[in-house]
Amino acid sequence: MNTAKDKLNSYLEKEGMRRSQQREQILDEFLASKRHLTAEELYDLVKEKYPEIGQATVYRALKLFCEANICRTLNLQEGPARYEAIIGHEHHDHLICLDCGRFEEVVSPRIEELQQKLAEAKGYKLKEHRLVLYGLCSECRS
Amino acid sequence: MNTAKDKLNSYLEKEGMRRSQQREQILDEFLASKRHLTAEELYDLVKEKYPEIGQATVYRALKLFCEANICRTLNLQEGPARYEAIIGHEHHDHLICLDCGRFEEVVSPRIEELQQKLAEAKGYKLKEHRLVLYGLCSECRS
DNA sequence: CTCTATGCAAAACCTTTGCATAGAA
């Protein structure tokens, strides 16, 4: 049912690590927010419900979630790293408004295909990619 | 002749800022290195020739160069920001080996074109983009 | 002369780590 929690637990098992309440609580808050949170923002959310959880635990949990393929970090331009859930969230890239910060999730199978070819042409086996488009949204253009 | 220096000076003028020896010296070293330097690496280079230049000045200069469109920051993997000259260096994206860190500069007009369309379809006017492909290079694959 | 740019050191910002202890297996 909760795929992310399953994924977490099977990753923990595979790695010989232990379960913990904190990690599940942090994961719940992360998934519930449905946003691209920074570690700090997630810590603030988590603190409201579970005030005893420490900041380091949130950082450690996010790192773990990334390793377990539950989330990934976004390489946007400024500020702290942001994390995005992978589960229940198809792969996509980002289109960000330079003016207001609004963003869209976009995807182009054709672009992905060309990326494959580009990598192959250089003798690389493509594993992943990060694409961020920066522009002006319809509102900020006027 | 030295387009980058011209660009710097016209930017300074436009912004009502003053010229300085340090900025030109830092720019010279930056361009001469022809690498994707971090601020620290550039500072080390600069120090050899001009020991009296301070680290903060290098950071301030790099920020300025970005604003003046002389260089741009790369958000490659981890660690500190890296800077890349724009002038005398056509636009390109990066293909990085996850294993050894080796990288290639790549470009695909077709992808750029599709990016335009993707942005337009969402009502955005595309201004720039960052594309980084991660994979395994021919050596690390074997 | 005026006011920006610099150098220095300190601060700020984000993230990781050491250590003693709580808690899972």
Added chain:
DNA sequence: TTCTATGCAAAGGTTTTGCATAGAG
């Protein structure tokens, strides 16, 4: 019982900032 995960605070790595002074216009 054993050994990982946690919480705290301190340290780490990178970048920015305050302030007095040098230096450009």
